[in-house]
Amino acid sequence: MTPSNRQYLRIATEEAWAPPELIDLYRRHLSEKTIDDIGFGSLMGYFLGSDHPQPQAVAARLQGAAEGRLADMDSAGIDHQVLAVTAPGTQVLDAQEGARIARLANDRLSQIVQAHPTRFSALAAVSYEDVDVAVAELRRAVTELGLKGLILNDHIRGSYIDDPRFAPLLATLEELDVPLYLHPNTPPNSMIGPYAEAGLDGAVLGFGASAGLHLLRIVTAGIFDRHPRLRLVVGHLGEGLPFWLSRIDHMHGKQVRAGRYEQIKPLRKPVSDYFRSHIWLTTSGMPWAPAIMFTREVVGVDRVMYAMDYPYQFDAAEVAAQDALPISDPEKADFFEHIARKVFALDF
Template identity: 35%
Template structure:
């Protein structure tokens, strides 16, 4: 598919890479183009060439995790936020038809976070939303965890709603205390295998069940990695959120969690290139709730795109997931300086018999001899 849009794609600030250590692994024998830190720092070189080679029209860039959320000192977190947003605006301005920006915010003070988001969305160019790396570390030892279902965050949510700035909830590492108690003896489970999804899914469900989306009905939330396990658990989540058992739960009594998907909650395919999982997600929350993303440079652009471009799925759903849903979710992408517009399946080269040859069943060129390579 051509003209794909992706938006869980990280960059690093050259001045803060050592402090904001990326969560990833690079093989000792990796080439320069495979090196994680090199790819985090690169925007207009190898990254753009891979986008061209794999039909990706635009990336929304975000500061690598844990970003501002990993800094317990409020002043330092705010300084990183300002520096990252100023730097990213300049990078996007170099090529705004190929890149856009997510604001990086410190969430120590919701009023300050709202003010910085306002600055990015109204005084700066290229910003289309915000990415938060899960909870905000706080406290003198960094073990205090600030979550955004707290009503003191309502001023931030109100600003995000008013500015039409979707909020992407992205994973991060746990605090030192949680790491010691839960993951030290089993570090292989801490990150992408289980820890990321378990922490982010809890946080997202906390925000929903706290009634945040009911108080701010135009607010949009996004999670990656095929929904951080939530689509597979959707029946059990809705079945067990018994309102008589939990009378203080602030979510509307006449709604299920699944009802928010497609209107206010969306998920992406980032780092989760499984066709059965995609079909499960679409079956549970609808194709209008799902968007393509890659998780570069922690994941391979060609790997993500070959998987997506090979999907055996309704061509209109493929193009909705790969492009058009993103334009509905991020209205600023359709405005200057990006000026992207929805495209048809035919324009994106999805579906059709393009080479004009006879077909013997769409999968194999010969009627009686296997020609496919797989």
């Protein structure tokens, strides 16, 4: 039984963290202008360069995984967090820097979990620039360090996980039986222009537009047909795609029949079916009951689980709002705890 006599734990499944070494590296790159990524300058330039108290608090909370974070969790009624390296993670770094930071982050996350096994689990980071190195680090993080999946902070310097060169990494996820978590980032340089000029490149729209594109690419590229045991978790209620599933099925089917695009091939089933067989969605940043209830209806109640999006969206009132969803107590237990336990194989 939980401390408040609830009959379930609240497990938050998309909770950002960063080692201080990564924050220091970001600051250096921002200062020296050595990363050619417009979104990185917009995103981390704000959180690490603004004198406003809100981004300063986020930057401080990102680097904590002990007393301060635990106090925040207790104040909001969160029993357990699944930690992952914040966007953009390693994905704006070159192969050498990225691999070094990924290994450091995974070691540190393992230590955090071992120190607080009932409060934290964690996802592995890798550098996607060298797939062989990424495979080896993922294998080490899961089999030796006990991490529970892999974080993918959207595009990989403008590339996507459906590129055939990443197939060995996806096969390793299948082999290890751990999920891939697709997390948003600012759009790549090839896409960000209209969003940035309107001030819409961040979480207000750009994140969802970019990650939603990545998610749909994964499905329409046939990734789940080629990797049938791959599990994918996506935050923010699927980046808007559940609302579009009927239209996507209709238009994708027409494209396949017409042969309009060489890259659009027949799939084994409609696009929407993969949301019910291979994809799980979390409520991170989307604590709105109508959207949650609609998403549960269209993808299945067993496909939607709780997340907060700490520390970017840290509000105890949002926890209470989701506790008040018009669903039964057993459904709440699944939503807050049991689905996460199953998807991430949580054993605390």
